[in-house]
Amino acid sequence: MTDKVLIADDEPNIVVSLSFMLKREGYEVLVAPDGLQALDMIRSDPPRLVLLDAAMPGMNGFDVCEAVRADPGLSGVRILMLTAKGRETDIARGMGAGADAYVTKPFSTRELIVRIRELLA
């Protein structure tokens, strides 16, 4: 069975590329344009992995991450923060909120795929 991956990002320009790539890699791709919808989708149908942007309208990525980690039923969901917030403090906050990996934009798609495979292995 194929692994489900949720892309939570409000920028369509990245969503297009990421979902194209993940589909080609054989994953089932879901998309959420903001934090609240992302959380709803994670709760109703937990994916294996979430690619989570930090700066989103409604609810930001850090808060979504914390909310997911606060729910024991969602402990199987891996979270990869994929964000333009690149300061030390941002990375610390992301990891503190319970992200499994933190990738700063811009990034190489090839390396990203490697990280995703590792997380889902």
Place this chain on the structure above:
Amino acid sequence: MRSATRLLLPVVLPGLAVALWVLGGVALFYAALSPERREGVSAGLAPALAEGGALIFGWWLAGAVLAGWLAARLYARHVAAPARLADAARLLAGNADAPRAQAAGPEALSGLAEALNRLADERRTLQTDMARLVAEAQHKVAQERDQLGALMAELRQSVIVCNLDGRILLYNDHARSMFRRVSGGGDVIGLGRSIHTVIERALIDHARDTVDRHIARGEAPVSAQFVTTTPAGSLLHVVLAPVRPQAGESDQISGYVLLVDDITGDYAAQSRRDRRLIELTEASRASLANMQAALDMLDYPDLQPAERDGFHAIVRDEVTAMGQRLKAMTADASQEILTRWPLQEMLGDDLLAAASRHVQAQTGAEVAVGNADDGLWLRVDSFSLIQALGALAVQVAGAQSSLTLRLAPAATPGWAHLDLVWPLEVGTGPGTAGAVAGQAEVDRARDIAERHGGELWLEQDRPAGQSFFRFLLPTALSGPEIAWPESRPEFYDFDLFAASDSSRSLDDQPLDQLTYTVFDTETTGLNPAEGDEIIQIGAVRILNGKLLLGERFDQIVDPGREIPEASIPYHGIHPEMVRGQPRIAEVLPVFHAYTADTVLVGHNVAFDMRFLQMKEEVTGLRFDQPVLDTLLLASIAQPHEPSHSLEAIAERLGIEVANRHNAAGDALVTAQVFLRLWPLLQARGIATLGQARAAAENSYYARLRY
């Protein structure tokens, strides 16, 4: 008369004494005789006495007169003359200018008198010297204070000097206008006021502790600094430096100097810059990620044309977005440069005049000046700009000795051209700026232009036969706000260094050591309970017996009701004058702060106090300071005068009444009356606030009204 009787005694006494002595001898001789002999002597002597008694009496009288004369001479010489000398000496001891002692009598006495006179002369010289030295010293101190005052007034930074109680004893104009701005319009700082009304006591105490620690450890920079917010939300950066006695006297500080900067704008600008930088970084990261991902996707060999176009569109889209972000950022940044470099506002004419003088001095060439707009104000760093013009002029002047400085508004609003013009040599081609004036000079001048957010370039106007360097400089709307009041304000009072809050209760303080707010109000009518309102409040302050004309309070108030036509002659305030003025609820807090820690004084002040008290409930502000009434005080000082109206008292005390029935004018007259009443009250044994209040309460007028 008394000196005559005193002289009579020595004159008469010798004669009487001789007579008594002889009579006594005769009586003794007579008593020693046997009774028969007595008979014989009496019988024999009686006829002889009857015959030659007059001769004996005459002889005695002559002797007595001679003795009296001698005694008088001796008395004058040895008693009266020393006594006179003693009197003269006593007089000279008290007053060196008294008449000199007369040298009469024996030689020793005149020697004494001479010595005395010499001593007196020396003493007088000494006194004159002393008086001169004191006068010189005072003059010097006064001069130094004036210089200090002038220096403070010119400083671009806010300076406030306080004593240990936090009372302000010096401030500069900059400090005043800054605090007026950050506190919402009212004058919160003034001589003798507490700094704690604007800066929390805890902060200052903490800074003073830090300073004490620095001093105790013997560290060189002893100042402390902190940042505080005002109620109105401004951000102040404060440096506190101690006022220390001369080295070696003591370690105790006697006060402190506060250097205050309003960093609200700077801080906001800095935060804005930081935020913008982060935004730009993050937005660029996101855009780059989007492009990179899209480009990576284009590497897939088996893309559909539609997919390929989609990824291309993403890249193009992101490139446009990045370009736009950078453009917005640059526009903002040039504004920021303008605000960061300390530029001053200067009238174009002034800049041209200063620049032409400098260029003329540098080059020796004739410098003409042209200004297209007399009212043009610039925002410039005038010193650097003039230096740059001078350096460029030296380079281009060469053989030509005719230079022109020319100022005109630029086509872009908010900018002006400042040109350094010289004749274009026939046949020369268009050179670069560097070739014309030296690369180093041009670079330096360009730096300065950029500091203004502007530019510098070389231009040739062939039809006019001119070459010129053109500075593009920012203009200002108008000159800087000049907030000098008509009278030169009092900015310092060093007597306050010695003042202390805790020493005595207010009632025990002498009248001339208190701080007063003398005020007056104009109202729509006489009955606050029936809806009459305050329409003007005027006040002045008195500190250490000085009228502080620079710290006036003068505010027209919108009463929120119509102004009765009949009342206008009494206050001169027409309805259109109150339009747009603040309401009493906005004015009273400012006035309350103005009166903080002072004694309130007014003429027939009960009337004004009633209006203030009516508003206590609405504003929550209580005017519970001690109150003095010049009407009552005048009735105590001059109980027999028929009228105690403000005009009558002012006239009696020789005070000119200029602006009657205007709250500010009346407050000023009341303050002058109050000051002149002090000596009169003093003569009646009223010296302290407590005595003045007690006397006022018991006065005839007070009993009449309450």
